[in-house]
Amino acid sequence: MDWDKLRIFHAVADAGSLTHAGEALHLSQSAVSRQIRALEDSLNAVLFHRHARGLILTEQGELLFDATSAMVRRLDTAEARIRDSKEEVFGELRVTSTTGFGTLWLAPRLTALYSKYPDLKIDLMLEERVLDLPMREADVAIRMKEPSQADLIRRRLMSVRMRLYASRAYLDSAGTPRTLADIGNHRLICQSPTAHQVSAGAAMIEELMTHDIRSLLTVNNYFGVLQGVLNNLGIGLLPDYLLQDFPDMVRVLPDVESNEVPVFLAYPEELRNSKRIAAFRDFVTEEIIAYRKSKTDETAA
Numbered sequence: 001m002d003w004d005k006l007r008i009f010h011a012v013a014d015a016g017s018l019t020h021a022g023e024a025l026h027l028s029q030s031a032v033s034r035q036i037r038a039l040e041d042s043l044n045a046v047l048f049h050r051h052a053r054g055l056i057l058t059e060q061g062e063l064l065f066d067a068t069s070a071m072v073r074r075l076d077t078a079e080a081r082i083r084d085s086k087e088e089v090f091g092e093l094r095v096t097s098t099t100g101f102g103t104l105w106l107a108p109r110l111t112a113l114y115s116k117y118p119d120l121k122i123d124l125m126l127e128e129r130v131l132d133l134p135m136r137e138a139d140v141a142i143r144m145k146e147p148s149q150a151d152l153i154r155r156r157l158m159s160v161r162m163r164l165y166a167s168r169a170y171l172d173s174a175g176t177p178r179t180l181a182d183i184g185n186h187r188l189i190c191q192s193p194t195a196h197q198v199s200a201g202a203a204m205i206e207e208l209m210t211h212d213i214r215s216l217l218t219v220n221n222y223f224g225v226l227q228g229v230l231n232n233l234g235i236g237l238l239p240d241y242l243l244q245d246f247p248d249m250v251r252v253l254p255d256v257e258s259n260e261v262p263v264f265l266a267y268p269e270e271l272r273n274s275k276r277i278a279a280f281r282d283f284v285t286e287e288i289i290a291y292r293k294s295k296t297d298e299t300a301a
Contacts, residue, residue: 092122160198
């Protein structure tokens with residue numbers, strides 16, 4: 001098959017429109033249409049259903065799109081490795097992490113990375129779904145458990161525990177619980193038990209719910225829980241790494257915490273020599289060292 005025709009087919013399938021694909025490829029709509037018809041003739045197959053609202057792939061079109069998508073990912077990998085053969089650190093770096101960690105810990109610290117490598121273009125993908133690194137859905141991941149996918153380089157960064165926190169204003173108004181049973185007399189702010197979260201957090205929520213909670217606010221991510229705590233709504237279940245950036249929060253019931261949650265950095269084996277990956281890995285490592293030092297200082301104090 002002719003690569004030029006495959007390239008044009010992939011652009012049309014990705015855009016769902018001859019016009020938009022033509023704009024991306026700097027070709028006229030008629031030129032794009034001719035190439036698609038020629039490809040369909042060579043394959044003796046219809047690749048698109050044509051509708052007034054756009055183009056939809058046929059079953060045969062979906063098979064071909066899967067193949068061209070894999071080719072594009074391999075070309076992206078080759079391009080990244082070629083660019084990284086130079087001394088400069090630049091270009092796009094796709095980073096995935098959970099919504100909570102990415103929003104509350106990682107994003108606020110990216111200033112240090114950008115100040116060192118201003119030409120870097122970071123695409124931060126924050127979601128609970130585990131993206132497929134070997135298939136290049138992302139370049140590097142920070143995950144709240146050890147990755148199970150093969151062909152990944154992984155490094156344990158730190159451990160996190162879920163703990164109870166409140167604002168000083170809330171505790172001054174509602175009182176400070178002295179025992180776990182006292183939690184029932186306060187508003188608990190936490191993730192919904194059915195929300196996607198680390199198992200240690202879900203187990204702790206289950207335990208807290210056994211204490212006949214008087215009032216409850218559930219949110220589907222830690223950012224919302226944090227906002228509730230900062231706005232004096234109640235006692236929140238939050239990861240301990242937040243205390244470094246929000247030192248005015250007060251830990252409630254210091255003996256109550258979840259099991260340890262390991263945090264891993266992972267990236268594909270084929271990107272072992274990528275300078276962008278190395279720059280990001282070193283940046284995260286330095287920030288983790290600073291975080292651990294702050295925790296040691298806090299404990300000593």
